[in-house]
Amino acid sequence: MNQRYDFREIEKKWRAEWEKNPINKEDDVKPKFYCLDMFPYPSGTGLHVGHWRGYVLSDVVSRYKVLQGYQVLHPMGWDAFGLPAENFAIKNNIHPSIATANNIANVKRQLHEISAIYDWDREVDTTDPNYYKWTQWIFVQMFKHGLAYEKEMPLNWCPSCKCVLANEEATNGTCERCGATVTKKNLRQWMLKITAYADRLLEDLKTLDWSEKVKKMQSDWIGKSYGAEVDFKVVGSDEKITVYTTRPDTLHGCTFMVLAPEYKDIPALTTPECKEAVEKYCFEASTKSSVDRMTNKEKTGVFTGSYCVNPVNGKEIPVWVADYVLADYGTGAVMCVPAHDERDFEFAKKFNLPIVQVILPEGEEEKELTEAYTGDGVIINSGDWNGMKAFEAKEKVPHIMEEKGLGKKTVNYKLRDWVFSRQRYWGEPIPIVHCEHCGAVAVPEDQLPVLLPQVESYKPTDTGESPLAHIDEWVNTTCPKCGGPAKRETNTMPQWAG
Numbered sequence: 214m215n216q217r218y219d220f221r222e223i224e225k226k227w228r229a230e231w232e233k234n235p236i237n238k239e240d241d242v243k244p245k246f247y248c249l250d251m252f253p254y255p256s257g258t259g260l261h262v263g264h265w266r267g268y269v270l271s272d273v274v275s276r277y278k279v280l281q282g283y284q285v286l287h288p289m290g291w292d293a294f295g296l297p298a299e300n301f302a303i304k305n306n307i308h309p310s311i312a313t314a315n316n317i318a319n320v321k322r323q324l325h326e327i328s329a330i331y332d333w334d335r336e337v338d339t340t341d342p343n344y345y346k347w348t349q350w351i352f353v354q355m356f357k358h359g360l361a362y363e364k365e366m367p368l369n370w371c372p373s374c375k376c377v378l379a380n381e382e383a384t385n386g387t388c389e390r391c392g393a394t395v396t397k398k399n400l401r402q403w404m405l406k407i408t409a410y411a412d413r414l415l416e417d418l419k420t421l422d423w424s425e426k427v428k429k430m431q432s433d434w435i436g437k438s439y440g441a442e443v444d445f446k447v448v449g450s451d452e453k454i455t456v457y458t459t460r461p462d463t464l465h466g467c468t469f470m471v472l473a474p475e476y477k478d479i480p481a482l483t484t485p486e487c488k489e490a491v492e493k494y495c496f497e498a499s500t501k502s503s504v505d506r507m508t509n510k511e512k513t514g515v516f517t518g519s520y521c522v523n524p525v526n527g528k529e530i531p532v533w534v535a536d537y538v539l540a541d542y543g544t545g546a547v548m549c550v551p552a553h554d555e556r557d558f559e560f561a562k563k564f565n566l567p568i569v570q571v572i573l574p575e576g577e578e579e580k581e582l583t584e585a586y587t588g589d590g591v592i593i594n595s596g597d598w599n600g601m602k603a604f605e606a607k608e609k610v611p612h613i614m615e616e617k618g619l620g621k622k623t624v625n626y627k628l629r630d631w632v633f634s635r636q637r638y639w640g641e642p643i644p645i646v647h648c649e650h651c652g653a654v655a656v657p658e659d660q661l662p663v664l665l666p667q668v669e670s671y672k673p674t675d676t677g678e679s680p681l682a683h684i685d686e687w688v689n690t691t692c693p694k695c696g697g698p699a700k701r702e703t704n705t706m707p708q709w710a711g
């Protein structure tokens with residue numbers, strides 16, 4: 214017996230046999246089973262063994278289900294718009310539509326060779342107008358419901374790819390595609406309002422039968438946190454200072470207030486005796502960079518002469534100005550809890566400000582702190598909050614504050630809306646027309662798809678505009694609403710749209 218498995222001979226024979234007699238025949242009597250893979254983008258290098266490592270699993274499941282008597286729908290297709298396909302085309306100087314067609318043919322040949330049981334009669338291609346008609350249709354629905362909107366944004370810009378990048382494509386300040394250093398550029402963009410679904414995304418994780426590890430990655434990415442806006446009345450004045458905090462559970466430990474040197478009300482809050490010192494300090498701060506201020510080892514600051522009232526215990530606390538607080542963080546005013554924040558602790562030590570511990574590590578006794586304690590524990594020295602677990606109180610306290618009229622609860626997410634436009638050629642045209650009178654108007658559904666025009670120059674431009682912006686006969690159109698002259702949107706959709 215031949216010890217070697219001669220795959221060339223054996224598989225050729227069975228591939229031909231299976232093509233004549235598919236093992237997965239359409240049969241409406243059988244129960245249905247749907248097995249969907251992630252469609253590959255047809256890059257020039259073709260599939261590598263890592264692709265097949267993923268695809269073999271779904272193929273095993275599909276074959277198993279066929280043997281169990283199911284009619285299995287196992288489609289395959291091409292995620293073929295977007296940067297990978299376009300970059301390949303530019304590098305090899307072949308029009309992206311031609312390069313994509315060649316690459317699809319090659320990858321399809323490879324998939325045939327590995328003999329997966331795909332339903333080739335249901336093959337999809339995201340660059341096919343019959344397909345992207347529906348990609349555009351979905352965009353129109355989102356636009357009509359306020360879920361797709363325009364915004365001027367400073368965005369990650371790759372000067373080499375000449376393209377906006379999502380945060381996920383620009384990790385550590387370099388472009389995922391080409392390795393160039395990413396800069397910021399202000400551009401008008403289309404955004405998808407995914408934050409409107411933050412809570413639902415989080416809630417519905419509970420219904421998923423996924424590993425806890427993966428679910429936690431997802432919930433950390435959504436990053437929901439509760440916080441509070443708290444008003445501190447200024448003693449002897451009608452002024453108040455509003456702070457935003459994610460740690461309202463530590464409010465009883467707030468023993469002083471620090472304002473950023475740019476805080477707008479500093480002149481009004483400064484007493485005549487302190488005026489000269491405060492002005493000098495603020496001027497010096499204005500000459501330092503944010504990075505220098507954040508990384509300064511030695512804390513500096515100046516007292517304004519004013520006091521404000523901690524709303525939860527009525528204690529009067531001093532108001533300071535210090536450059537470790539930046540104007541664009543929250544309101545530019547920070548409630549300082551030195552016992553439980555490292556920077557506040559250093560500042561309190563340097564200027565002899567009181568340190569009041571309000572969270573005690575479980576099972577420990579209260580003793581003088583030698584550094585800030587930022588972990589969980591039991592709440593102490595906090596009136597009727599005593600005994601609560603700190604991390605539970607973090608969520609409860611904002612509600613208590615709001616009920617008592619001491620502040621406002623706020624919800625924050627790490628999740629941001631999705632930048633959904635690219636200044637590139639090889640993507641679905643965004644089905645919007647800009648009219649001077651009507652603003653942004655959706656292309657009527659019966660006029661979809663908006664076809665991607667054939668162009669000679671598909672390379673990205675230095676101005677940050679899509680190459681489509683230079684095709685006058687395509688750009689100039691009429692407004693679907695008023696019939697007046699209008700211009701087509703020239704940005705295209707990102708790779709994942711299809």
Ligand SMILES: [Zn+2]
Pocket residue numbers: 371372373374375388389390391392393
């Ligand atoms: Zn790049």
Ligand SMILES: [Zn+2]
Pocket residue numbers: 648649650651652692693694695696697
């Ligand atoms: Zn109009």
